[in-house]
Amino acid sequence: MNDYVKWVQETLKVLGYDPGQLDGRDGERTAAAVLSFQQDNGLAADGLVGEATNNALLLALNERIGASLINDSLAARQNQDVLALKNFRPDEFACRCGCGLDLVMPLKHFAQELRDAFGWPLTISSGARCPPVNQDDGGVPDSCHLSGEAFDGYFAGQMNAEVMAAMADFAVARGFGVIRYPRELFCHFQIYPRNSIVYS
Ligand SMILES: [Zn+2]
Ligand SMILES: [Zn+2]
Structure with a gap:
């Protein structure tokens, strides 16, 4: 040896x-x-x-x-x-077709922050979207969802103009952009641009 x-x-x-x-x-x-x-x-x-x-x-x-x-x-x-995103499943933000396209991490953390701040379960109605899914969902061709830099979400049963304005303020204060959809009662959050828009 x-x-x-x-x-x-x-x-x-x-x-x-x-x-x-x-x-x-x-x-x-x-x-x-x-x-x-x-x-x-x-x-x-x-x-x-x-x-x-x-x-x-x-x-x-x-x-x-x-x-x-x-x-x-x-x-x-x-x-x-995974621990930090305690109220979300790991696949909850990814493209729904299963292609593996995922939301960027800062937005996932923002979703958790938003959920924590408001204290209601946050439903992610749309996360990352590959081109076929984006087209299917009627997304604009240059949608931020395509690069995983946007998600749509709402608090079920809680959405009204006041809550949506508070959500928008919360996003802007953290450096994210937000588009409010008052008729559909959801908010779209994005990395860029960092402005706050109400869709009409
Ligand atoms: Zn996909
Ligand atoms: Zn969106």
Whole structure:
């Protein structure tokens, strides 16, 4: 058993090669894994770990660990977002056709803030919309919904001119644009432009 050979085996394993048992013994499978690694990395392929192969293993390991750290922190961010958006399902803002187009995060957080501030369940009647869905819903061709930068929402049974004006003020105070639809009793919120309009 040799600690260095064991490190080589563990590293190869992490990198997706099959060095056999991680036993610190320099057997055939370890040599074969070293050979594959050398071939994949443009190194002289002799199955022996010299300085160049050692350095390439170190580099590949660092890249792999770095990538998994980044993935971990992304996953952690996403979990935080799920927790922060406590009154909404993760897919509630996405395009309804299932294409995967999603609302931008600042608007999701804004929806939660709005819901918290008013204390009523907020129904998202339209979130992100891919072109076919946008057309289906009668959206304008340059709709902000197309890029996931707008959503429509209402408080069921609570909508009137006063509430809608308060919702609009709330949005503008947080740097979002809003269009009120007094007849349909919903508000459209968008990233840009940041103005407040009443649709008539
Ligand atoms: Zn879609
Ligand atoms: Zn809209």
